[in-house]
Amino acid sequence: MKNEVTISELMVKMIGYSGGNLHDIGHFMKVYAYAKTIAECEGVSAHLQKTIETAAILHDIACPLCREKYGNTNGKYQEMEGTALTEAFLADSGLPEEMTRRVVWLVGHHHTIDPVEGVDHQILLEADYLVNAEESGYSARHIRNTREKLFRTRTGTALLESVYETQSQEQEPAQNAVTPSLT
Numbered sequence: 001m002k003n004e005v006t007i008s009e010l011m012v013k014m015i016g017y018s019g020g021n022l023h024d025i026g027h028f029m030k031v032y033a034y035a036k037t038i039a040e041c042e043g044v045s046a047h048l049q050k051t052i053e054t055a056a057i058l059h060d061i062a063c064p065l066c067r068e069k070y071g072n073t074n075g076k077y078q079e080m081e082g083t084a085l086t087e088a089f090l091a092d093s094g095l096p097e098e099m100t101r102r103v104v105w106l107v108g109h110h111h112t113i114d115p116v117e118g119v120d121h122q123i124l125l126e127a128d129y130l131v132n133a134e135e136s137g138y139s140a141r142h143i144r145n146t147r148e149k150l151f152r153t154r155t156g157t158a159l160l161e162s163v164y165e166t167q168s169q170e171q172e173p174a175q176n177a178v179t180p181s182l183t
Helices: 007-017 022-042 046-058 063-070 075-090 097-107 119-136 140-149 154-171
Strands: none
Touching (some): 007 022, 007 046, 007 075, 022 046, 022 119, 046 075, 046 097, 046 119, 063 075, 097 119, 119 140, 119 154
């Protein structure tokens, strides 16, 4: 039986898979860092931690194919195309079959926010949003609405507020800045 691949080995393989696309590489590296941080601070098991970290590295595996095939990286196309690519990518990984199946599922649902099915799914959604908010220049209103509708982990919510709270107060006049209680 093949030894189980390490997270670092998956990272190196995914960087190679990305064909030098610096945006894609930077994006999944940031999502990975947030996902790892949220999962560790939320106290998930070692098995779930590795599942989350693997999914974070691979979540946008379909982007190059989607650009070529559809001319864009629409989230639904990513989910549709990402499952087979993830299965192939992990085929020789030595990861437990159940973990591989879950990573494939997570990649195939990383833009599906209703319903959220499991803490691993929740953490991946939160980590991806933290990065997408910056990369896409989301408005303060969008960030506040997403905090209320999507964010559920203590750590993800704290990170969202730490990273974006100052910007959201500066971008909109104080009379329009209504911040609902998180309790």
